[in-house]
Amino acid sequence: MLGAGTSLNDRYVLAGRLGGGGMGEVWRADDTVLGRAVAIKVLTPALTENPTFAQRFQNEARAMATLRHPGVVNVYDYGTCEVDGRQVSFLVMEYVRGESLDRILHRGPLGPAATMRLVAEVGDALAAAHAQGIVHRDVKPANLMIRPDGSVALTDFGIAHSVSAGHLTATGTMLCSAGYCAPEMATASDVTPAVDVYALGVVAYECLTGHLPFQGDTPVQIIFKHLHSPIPPLPR
The missing domain is CATH 3.30.200.20 (Phosphorylase Kinase; domain 1)
Structure with missing residues (x-):
């Protein structure tokens, strides 16, 4: 079409x-x-x-x-x-010119300094959204664009959940990416800004190690690990 x-x-x-x-x-x-x-x-x-x-x-x-x-x-x-x-x-x-973080991570992990700079910038952007009652719900490398100057732009609020419009989200519908899904996103708990902070933590882990903390053959397996498994330790 x-x-x-x-x-x-x-x-x-x-x-x-x-x-x-x-x-x-x-x-x-x-x-x-x-x-x-x-x-x-x-x-x-x-x-x-x-x-x-x-x-x-x-x-x-x-x-x-x-x-x-x-x-x-x-x-x-x-x-x-x-x-x-x-x-x-x-x-x-x-239209953001640059490269998505997931493409950058395909070439290898980032160093601690670059990771912390990215986390600080994205955290600041999320804080601005949360202050207006907007929860992104799908923070992940594919939705983080790195501009040519190295700054980060948070994109794709397409599944975002505005607290003021919470009744419009279908009950029981999980609209996150399993690898970055906060435990409460997989349960009946209310969605709060904390889900974005959790997802950003997963992004930071992936930036430092080059892989997700929890992996599995299906989204259900991955989400089960988010719910019940301890976080694998970071390299020294």
């Missing part, structure tokens, strides 16, 4: 797919009105047609548009349009 050259609301022209996940796809696009490159997150058709998810997506767009922090990707616009007979909901964000 979507492809390079697709136009959204006669303004944003998709140029290339950057990635995707359970909530939708992310595209690099050209804003033909302001003449700049942007990133666009397009909600999957199934979720667009679900009024609850569509409303939550819009609420998160409004919440993120109010958040101004150098470590958080800016949100510019939200819209809906029809493409090939289907309704499309999308979020327009700052």
Whole structure:
């Protein structure tokens, strides 16, 4: 349905797919009105047609548009349009030039100094989000962009949970990545900013060692270890 050259609301022209996940796809696009490159997150058709998810997506767009922090990707616009007979909901964000942390870690772990700098920057960005009642819920290397100057940008609040819109999250639906999932995300506990702090701790562990603290063949196995296993020690 979507492809390079697709136009959204006669303004944003998709140029290339950057990635995707359970909530939708992310595209690099050209804003033909302001003449700049942007990133666009397009909600999957199934979720667009679900009024609850569509409303939550819009609420998160409004919440993120109010958040101004150098470590958080800016949100510019939200819209809906029809493409090939289907309704499309999308979020327009700052296009961050750089490389995701997960690609960097594929080349090897970081040193302690670089890791602590990254943790400090991401922690500061998360604190700004938490101060506005926004919990990211999916902090992981793939959602951390390292700019050419070495600074970090936290991206993809697509599954973020705004405390003010908590009732919009489907009960029993786990929307985190298993390797970085705080124990309470896998239980009936309320989601608080602590889940982001836990995930950032896992990211720090991975940066220092080059691998996750808990691994398994299935997400269930990994989450079970988050719930019940002691944290493996770090190298000296």
